[in-house]
Amino acid sequence: MSHPLSAVSQMLERNQALFEGKHLLVCGALEDEYPRDLAGIVRDLTVFTTDYSYFRGQEEALGERIVFGHELGGAPRFDALLLLMPKAKAEAQFLLAMMTPLLLAGADIFLAGDNRGGINGADKLMSPYGGKPVKRDSARRCSLYHGELSQSVPSFRLDDWFSQYQCQLGDTQLTVRALPGVFSASELDLGSQMLLASLPPLTGTLLDFGCGAGVIGSVLAKRNPGLEVTLVDINALALESSRQTLAANGLTGTVLASDVYSDLPGCFDQIVSNPPFHAGLKTHYAATETFLAEAPRHLNGRGALTIVANAFLRYQPILEAAFKQTEIRTMDSKFRVYRSLR
Ligand SMILES: C[S@@+](CC[C@H](N)C(=O)[O-])C[C@H]1O[C@@H](n2cnc3c(N)ncnc32)[C@H](O)[C@@H]1O
Numbered sequence: 001m002s003h004p005l006s007a008v009s010q011m012l013e014r015n016q017a018l019f020e021g022k023h024l025l026v027c028g029a030l031e032d033e034y035p036r037d038l039a040g041i042v043r044d045l046t047v048f049t050t051d052y053s054y055f056r057g058q059e060e061a062l063g064e065r066i067v068f069g070h071e072l073g074g075a076p077r078f079d080a081l082l083l084l085m086p087k088a089k090a091e092a093q094f095l096l097a098m099m100t101p102l103l104l105a106g107a108d109i110f111l112a113g114d115n116r117g118g119i120n121g122a123d124k125l126m127s128p129y130g131g132k133p134v135k136r137d138s139a140r141r142c143s144l145y146h147g148e149l150s151q152s153v154p155s156f157r158l159d160d161w162f163s164q165y166q167c168q169l170g171d172t173q174l175t176v177r178a179l180p181g182v183f184s185a186s187e188l189d190l191g192s193q194m195l196l197a198s199l200p201p202l203t204g205t206l207l208d209f210g211c212g213a214g215v216i217g218s219v220l221a222k223r224n225p226g227l228e229v230t231l232v233d234i235n236a237l238a239l240e241s242s243r244q245t246l247a248a249n250g251l252t253g254t255v256l257a258s259d260v261y262s263d264l265p266g267c268f269d270q271i272v273s274n275p276p277f278h279a280g281l282k283t284h285y286a287a288t289e290t291f292l293a294e295a296p297r298h299l300n301g302r303g304a305l306t307i308v309a310n311a312f313l314r315y316q317p318i319l320e321a322a323f324k325q326t327e328i329r330t331m332d333s334k335f336r337v338y339r340s341l342r
Helices: 007-014 034-038 052-065 089-102 119-126 190-198 215-223 236-248 282-293 316-322
Strands: 023-028 044-049 066-068 078-084 103-114 134-139 142-148 163-169 172-178 205-209 228-233 254-257 268-273 299-310 325-331 335-341
Touching: 007 034, 007 103, 007 134, 007 142, 023 034, 023 089, 034 044, 034 052, 044 052, 052 066, 078 089, 089 103, 089 119, 103 119, 119 142, 163 190, 172 215, 172 236, 190 215, 190 299, 190 325, 190 335, 205 215, 215 228, 215 236, 215 268, 228 236, 236 254, 282 316, 316 325, 316 335
Parallel strands: 023 044, 023 078, 044 066, 078 103, 205 228, 205 268, 228 254, 268 299
Antiparallel strands: 103 142, 134 142, 163 172, 299 335, 325 335
8 A cells, every 4th residue: 555655755755857767876865766767767776774663664665775774885886865864863973974985976866855854954964964855855844855975975884973972870880872863863862771670680581672772671780790681772763773782782682574473473572662752653653552561472471661751651551461460579759660460
């Protein structure tokens, strides 16, 4: 079933003569099926995404033309780049720095997005790569900018893009490494701190769902030697951050891409999470509701789910419907830690 195109994609569709015959690389905030329509117009198409759910949805139609990961390498080979503006400016800078070394000299650089999402900062974003971009179109709060790669660009070094900080949780000290746009990239979330403070010693196998920079799984692995941790996220930048956080602390764990439970092997003794939420974004609620409602099927016999959530989020009824027993372990004016047993 095809869904209506976003306002940004409709604007791109009106301007698609710009992409005709190009060796085109598309990346950024991909949200609908429009990139696959481009396959019939361009000479060749590569779609790069850090979003595992988008990748899974398009993999069948695009085959090898879609790449999921935290880095796209190789020799310069594209003569056009289309960046769909991600919400975080740091992520847009990161993607441009990664993609421009893959462009041939003089390549077209197109930036498209919602005016509320930073697209009008296109001039600044483009300044390390070329002259001032031209605004090609603007309608329904979206804009399309067009510039050209006219400066030589340094090769991309992933390591330069990690932020790093230390945090202390009780007796456990942790080094956190995070790529741009990853949750808790610059400081530890208060909810995650409350969750970690409320957990007893743990044994067996543990799933850190929505691991972000890997703080929860890493602290628990450090505190509980012998605990086997699996960290999953939908975002490739989060997954690479988690791998690096584990490694920076001399820890081992399994790090996997999964959209909720899509790619999870087996069951766990513990599931722990500061689950995704975004006021107003229905998709995040839907993922978290599925995560909570289906958790019992991914827990061993006496397994437990422990989550932290903003006090205004109504997760308790979902937990009570799915589990035999649910209690609030700790709470303050902002957060609640729930623990549910099957
Ligand atoms: C609130 S953050 C928590 C990050 C980390 N656990 C911490 O405490 O700092 C939620 C995480 O869930 C991830 N996420 C969002 N939707 C997801 C889904 N459908 N499946 C798996 N992970 C998802 C996001 O990428 C994000 O890293």
